[in-house]
Amino acid sequence: MKVSRKKQKAETRQKLMDATAAELASGRSFDTLSLREVAKLAGIAPTSFYRHFHDMGSLGLALIEEQGETLLTLMHHVREQASGGHSLIRTSVETLFDHIFANQGMSRMILLESMSRHSVFREAAEKLFATMSRDLAEFLVWDAKERGVPMGHPQLAANSMVAILFTTGIALLKTPVEDRGRHIEAAIVQLRMIMRGAEAMGQKT
Amino acid sequence: MKVSRKKQKAETRQKLMDATAAELASGRSFDTLSLREVAKLAGIAPTSFYRHFHDMGSLGLALIEEQGETLLTLMHHVREQASGGHSLIRTSVETLFDHIFANQGMSRMILLESMSRHSVFREAAEKLFATMSRDLAEFLVWDAKERGVPMGHPQLAANSMVAILFTTGIALLKTPVEDRGRHIEAAIVQLRMIMRGAEAMGQKT
DNA sequence: AATTTCAGCGTACACTTGTACGCACAACTG
DNA sequence: CAGTTGTGCGTACAAGTGTACGCTGAAATT
Numbered sequence: 263m264k265v266s267r268k269k270q271k272a273e274t275r276q277k278l279m280d281a282t283a284a285e286l287a288s289g290r291s292f293d294t295l296s297l298r299e300v301a302k303l304a305g306i307a308p309t310s311f312y313r314h315f316h317d318m319g320s321l322g323l324a325l326i327e328e329q330g331e332t333l334l335t336l337m338h339h340v341r342e343q344a345s346g347g348h349s350l351i352r353t354s355v356e357t358l359f360d361h362i363f364a365n366q367g368m369s370r371m372i373l374l375e376s377m378s379r380h381s382v383f384r385e386a387a388e389k390l391f392a393t394m395s396r397d398l399a400e401f402l403v404w405d406a407k408e409r410g411v412p413m414g415h416p417q418l419a420a421n422s423m424v425a426i427l428f429t430t431g432i433a434l435l436k437t438p439v440e441d442r443g444r445h446i447e448a449a450i451v452q453l454r455m456i457m458r459g460a461e462a463m464g465q466k467t
Numbered sequence: 468m469k470v471s472r473k474k475q476k477a478e479t480r481q482k483l484m485d486a487t488a489a490e491l492a493s494g495r496s497f498d499t500l501s502l503r504e505v506a507k508l509a510g511i512a513p514t515s516f517y518r519h520f521h522d523m524g525s526l527g528l529a530l531i532e533e534q535g536e537t538l539l540t541l542m543h544h545v546r547e548q549a550s551g552g553h554s555l556i557r558t559s560v561e562t563l564f565d566h567i568f569a570n571q572g573m574s575r576m577i578l579l580e581s582m583s584r585h586s587v588f589r590e591a592a593e594k595l596f597a598t599m600s601r602d603l604a605e606f607l608v609w610d611a612k613e614r615g616v617p618m619g620h621p622q623l624a625a626n627s628m629v630a631i632l633f634t635t636g637i638a639l640l641k642t643p644v645e646d647r648g649r650h651i652e653a654a655i656v657q658l659r660m661i662m663r664g665a666e667a668m669g670q671k672t
Numbered sequence: 673a674a675t676t677t678c679a680g681c682g683t684a685c686a687c688t689t690g691t692a693c694g695c696a697c698a699a700c701t702g
Numbered sequence: 703c704a705g706t707t708g709t710g711c712g713t714a715c716a717a718g719t720g721t722a723c724g725c726t727g728a729a730a731t732t
Contacts, residue, residue: 267679298719308720309680313678378575379575380494426631430630455661462667471700503690513689513691
């Protein structure tokens with residue numbers, strides 16, 4: 263009873279996911295990873311892989327879903343925390359980028375897979391983006407009302423923001439440390455620019 | 468002398484590139500394509516591949532560079548042509564998306580590779596984006612002067628625009644035909660929003 | 673205590689992969 | 703015309719792939 267079976271199984275399952283994530287983090291693309299390879303990295307026999315995932319595809323899906331959830335709750339927390347204060351854009355940006363840095367491989371994978379066509383993951387990744395945008399839009403509306411300013415096309419504004427966040431996020435992954443600050447500041451200006459634009463469009467129409 | 472050697476060689480080289488592009492267009496990711504496979508698709512023996520490219524990497528690089536050039540000149544033409552008229556945003560967007568549609572596989576590949584870490588292609592793809600942004604920024608400055616309106620952070624505005632163009636471009640590839648119009652209109656609004664924002668930021672500072 | 677369950681292993685098989693090597697034969701060069 | 707050049711082919715091999723099959727041993731259940 264020292265090590266229950268369930269616990270043991272969950273552990274090796276996690277080992278598989280961790281090994282894959284680590285490999286992704288080191289720059290490998292997901293679809294060059296073989297079942298045998300991750301099995302070896304996780305320290306189990308190739309055939310034992312099947313006890314945990316039916317497929318490399320299932321493993322990838324599990325990874326995306328795990329990552330997506332933590333990302334969404336993270337952003338949620340940021341908004342709750344910063345709701346009282348201001349500089350919300352700055353805090354959100356910095357938090358998101360921190361997270362992306364801490365999970366480079368996974369972030370890249372999600373972004374990449376969201377673009378591939380037939381992939382099983384595409385749906386999952388797209389859903390994540392859609393949810394992020396929707397959450398953000400909702401917040402933008404609330405915030406605009408709070409501040410008493412108009413807001414045109416909040417959903418489109420949110421879409422633009424998410425797009426910029428992720429493209430700069432990816433760009434950051436390849437940027438030498440000393441230049442990162444500059445890029446982050448640039449992203450913040452870009453987001454503010456969109457805010458301004460949205461507000462301007464809200465006044466006229 | 469009917470078929471000169473040079474010509475013949477150029478033809479099979481093109482066959483290799485075409486075969487690869489076709490495969491990409493059908494949704495395959497570049498790094499799941501094997502040398503043997505594209506050789507077979509091009510109708511030559513696997514070992515003959517080496518007469519044209521030293522590597523699958525070299526082939527990919529050739530593809531990206533080819534595509535990049537046509538893309539840049541295309542956007543250039545659009546601007547020259549539409550300079551007199553207005554609705555420049557609309558024309559640019561539609562032209563770009565048409566092009567992306569006509570070359571789905573390549574576009575996706577460029578985007579994807581621009582994000583991968585160790586890839587030989589990253590540099591090429593990034594360079595392309597940078598050039599596009601720079602060209603666009605240059606144009607924005609010129610256009611703003613022309614219209615007598617201020618323009619804050621033109622380079623950042625251009626970056627945002629390119630980011631949005633490409634993310635919606637990619638999204639479009641997976642969108643059923645009947646919804647495409649809506650997405651294109653959305654992209655146009657997003658670009659105008661950024662314009663407005665940039666102009667608003669230009670007035671204050 | 674006897675039985676069932678099941679994570680993990682090892683072997684085995686049919687593929688696919690990149691690429692080394694040498695040959696053929698048509699296009700070029702002199 | 704003879705000689706060189708170089709595209710393309712076929713064979714061959716080592717390495718890596720997914721996965722079917724049957725076994726083990728210990729945890730879980732009875």
